[in-house]
Amino acid sequence: MKQSLRLTINGEPYELLAEPYWSLLDLLRDHLHLTGTKRGCDEGDCGACTVLMQGKTATSCMVLALDARDKEVITVEGLAQGNKLHPVQEAFVTYGGVQCGYCTPGLIMSAVGLLLENPNPTEEDVRFSIGGNLCRCTGYAKVVQAILKAAEAMPAAGA
């Protein structure tokens, strides 16, 4: 039976009815049409569906939608401010951290989550932080470079 669910997504309050077996990913993509968050494996392995929940990264396919009650969720759609990309997005563009693009929203959310916890990561910190994001195109080198450059850029951007 559907239950009422209140939560905040990208700063906007939502109040809706959700089925008990919906994942947060089902809710975002199939019902709210926030399709920036990607469905990869749907079993918590690939990281394509990574979002921030309460400021921490979470695979949205592994969260029951009703467990997100009263929580704050940020998806990749919530990062840019108007036409200005988030410094992590900007760095992925500048340093070529994108090829096919399917893993990109998840990688970007993992990077944003890392920089919230640790604004000055080492390369090893970056590699550990994206261990849960699979990318079959880039070989990760440019992704890692982009995240390190974003970390450098962020204090200057006042973020």
Added chain:
Amino acid sequence: MNRFEYLEARTLPEAITVLGQDEGTRIVAGATDFLVRWRQGLWKPRSVLSIQRIPGLDRVDYSPATGLSLGSLVTIRTLELHPLIQQYYPALSQAATTFAGVQIRNLATVGGNICNASPSGDTLPALIACGAECRLIGPEGERLVPLESFFLGPGRSALRPAEILIELHLPPPPPHTGALYIKHSPRSAMDISTVGVASVVTLEGGDGVCQEVRITLGAVAPTVMRASSAEALLRGQRLEAGLIQQAARAATEDARPIDDIRGTARHRRAIVEALTGRTLRSAIQMAQGASFPFQTQRALAVEAML
């Protein structure tokens, strides 16, 4: 995939009552194991009971006199990053760092990792090596069960119907104790261990004989297990290189591995020997006072083929 109802408990008595009303109700906490098995069609509950909003189950308390109390909802990420856990129970933080990826560690709970009772559960060897005890609460009241005797087989535990794991207790580590967990898996993240080994060593006076040692092996038997004959060789002895080698070989005889997709039994025994020796040698150095920054411990704990 069956459809299920979503129930929620706000107190423990409420949770126990709800669980007792229908055996088709399954507890969920982080839900990271649940959703995988449900989508695979392996678990078909009529209802899930979320215990996430029961207050107090996510507490971490440490005191030098009584040790560590971990609520069952403490996340794997907290085990990884909590400064007191890193300091006093380093094997537990090391094990947490080898667990899936950050975005799963932020959701998955220590109680869930235990109650799923997988022989390859990443936190289990470290918890058993640290002497963890489980506090269970159910319709007949509370009881304490050593984690070592909690597991009955793959996916099977000592939990009785409508019983809930609410807390873990780990005794304080004696002075001059060192510990290392190493996970060997095909990939360094998001993979299930082929073998995991935790060693916790306490030396008399920091440079003396071995006062106590616990060696636990993951993914080489139907449950996580102690390498008892390896431990017996070391207790009360000076831990010299030859003896460590002997103990590592003994651990391969303690293990009861099988052939599966992640490795053959023979390969697993060889890994047990290598990891037992390696975890013991580092644990001894730490017990002697060598200080390893967490970044170093992390690099030691994650061992992958790729």
